[in-house]
Amino acid sequence: MALGPDFAPPHPLEPAAAAVCLALLDLDTRLWIDGGGDGAEAYLRFHTGAPLADAPDEADFAVIADGAMIPRLDSFSPGTDELPERSATLIVQVAGLESRAGEGVWRLSGPGIDGNADLAVEGLRAGMAEELAVNFQRFPRGVDLILCAGARVAALPRTTKVEAL
Amino acid sequence: MTAPATAQDSGYNFAYLDEQTKRMVRRAILKAVAIPGHQVPFGSREMPLPYGWGTGGIQVTASIIGLADVLKVIDQGADDTTNAVSIRRFFARTAGIATTEKTEDATVIQTRHRIPEMNLRDDQIIVYQVPIPEPLRWLEARETETRKMHGLADYGVMHVKLYEDIAKYGHIETSYDYPVLINGRYLMSPSPIPKFDNPKMHEMGALQLFGAGREKRIYAIPPYTRVESLDFEDHPFQVQTWGAVCAICGDGESFLDEVITDDQGGSMYICSDTDHCGRRVVAGHKGPGGPEEST
Numbered sequence: 001m002a003l004g005p006d007f008a009p010p011h012p013l014e015p016a017a018a019a020v021c022l023a024l025l026d027l028d029t030r031l032w033i034d035g036g037g038d039g040a041e042a043y044l045r046f047h048t049g050a051p052l053a054d055a056p057d058e059a060d061f062a063v064i065a066d067g068a069m070i071p072r073l074d075s076f077s078p079g080t081d082e083l084p085e086r087s088a089t090l091i092v093q094v095a096g097l098e099s100r101a102g103e104g105v106w107r108l109s110g111p112g113i114d115g116n117a118d119l120a121v122e123g124l125r126a127g128m129a130e131e132l133a134v135n136f137q138r139f140p141r142g143v144d145l146i147l148c149a150g151a152r153v154a155a156l157p158r159t160t161k162v163e164a165l
Numbered sequence: 166m167t168a169p170a171t172a173q174d175s176g177y178n179f180a181y182l183d184e185q186t187k188r189m190v191r192r193a194i195l196k197a198v199a200i201p202g203h204q205v206p207f208g209s210r211e212m213p214l215p216y217g218w219g220t221g222g223i224q225v226t227a228s229i230i231g232l233a234d235v236l237k238v239i240d241q242g243a244d245d246t247t248n249a250v251s252i253r254r255f256f257a258r259t260a261g262i263a264t265t266e267k268t269e270d271a272t273v274i275q276t277r278h279r280i281p282e283m284n285l286r287d288d289q290i291i292v293y294q295v296p297i298p299e300p301l302r303w304l305e306a307r308e309t310e311t312r313k314m315h316g317l318a319d320y321g322v323m324h325v326k327l328y329e330d331i332a333k334y335g336h337i338e339t340s341y342d343y344p345v346l347i348n349g350r351y352l353m354s355p356s357p358i359p360k361f362d363n364p365k366m367h368e369m370g371a372l373q374l375f376g377a378g379r380e381k382r383i384y385a386i387p388p389y390t391r392v393e394s395l396d397f398e399d400h401p402f403q404v405q406t407w408g409a410v411c412a413i414c415g416d417g418e419s420f421l422d423e424v425i426t427d428d429q430g431g432s433m434y435i436c437s438d439t440d441h442c443g444r445r446v447v448a449g450h451k452g453p454g455g456p457e458e459s460t
Binding site for chain 2: 023112
């Protein structure tokens with residue numbers, strides 16, 4: 001992703017997560033911020049005008065500043081069978097994202113991926129691969145993840161099958 | 166014909182729609198991509214052309230297009246028909262972007278009722294204009310019921326419809342807007358493309374976005390996604406054939422339009438995809454010609 005060199009959101013927000021937020025959030029989206037501290041909250045409130053949700057399950061979008069502290073996925077709204085689009089999108093900052101094979105990486109497959117793709121995700125809370133497998137199972141309900149690290153983005157919609165290698 | 170990027174008309178926001186509307190449409194598109202084949206409601210805006218002229222497709226295109234994009238617009242396969250020309254001009258004026266008639270040069274292709282003959286790549290996006298997004302609408306008029314049927318993946322009624330066709334006519338009558346099942350879950354209308362184009366949707370490299378302006382729905386098929394046309398084991402899905410070749414380029418594989426040439430029953434067949442036909446002519450292919458030349 002090409003971001004201008006002057007784009008410097010306040011700590012703890014990194015450029016990719018902040019850019020995704022600015023592209024998607026506005027006064028129509030309820031936002032829940034986890035571990036953002038005052039800096040992220042004030043910045044996003046000022047620049048997007050998004051109202052804050054009191055609880056994770058009331059949010060359209062959630063910003064998780066530190067992927068190691070992400071709440072359980074089932075604490076967010078998965079929508080309903082008839083209205084699965086009324087589900088949360090989680091913007092999750094992680095320590096590292098890299099497309100590479102190797103031990104401990106995730107093998108991703110599903111719509112949008114030609115065959116499969118290997119993704120190394122660093123700094124995400126343990127047990128996420130299992131929770132993503134549960135999220136995959138309850139299709140069409142489910143939450144969608146946008147993982148961000150620095151200026152990198154990887155989107156994992158509910159249809160993506162995750163296998164930890 | 167390719168037109169380079171020009172200056173955008175003053176007085177319009179980039180690509181006509183205001184930024185908040187574009188964010189709303191983009192959020193709908195993201196959920197549509199995350200739930201392949203599911204129709205996501207969106208706040209369709211009034212556009213400077215009537216419903217039925219591609220307002221849904223235009224709003225989707227307006228929300229995804231950027232300064233570096235090259236836009237191609239086709240109407241029934243042709244680049245040079247009124248609807249295609251006006252929509253291309255609309256974006257050239259309101260976004261100042263480059264436009265093209267060449268399928269391989271386009272990054273965004275907006276279409277009414279055809280898929281280009283050329284295989285699309287995964288750095289391209291195809292946007293379909295959709296009149297009736299609900300494949301079950303002619304079988305069940307109530308939105309509350311069709312929503313429930315999608316929720317439960319209860320699509321028996323569509324199989325009954327196809328079966329009744331076979332019982333009555335000996336084959337499935339539907340020749341366009343032929344229902345498809347996306348990623349094994351959602352029944353979806355492919356928009357009124359001929360069933361000839363259905364196999365191209367399967368595992369297509371390009372992202373496929375569908376916009377219905379009047380019905381206020383957006384849906385999508387991500388790249389490399391399973392798309393099956395409904396059928397029965399003993400009546401497998403088949404596409405139409407013509408037993409004729411294009412009069413201009415001689416192609417017998419592409420989708421052909423029959424053109425009436427006189428009032429004596431004379432007609433000829435030509436490629437529906439004008440870019441495909443033109444490329445073949447440039448490459449030296451020649452058809453049998455029109456009735457004047459062949460007589």
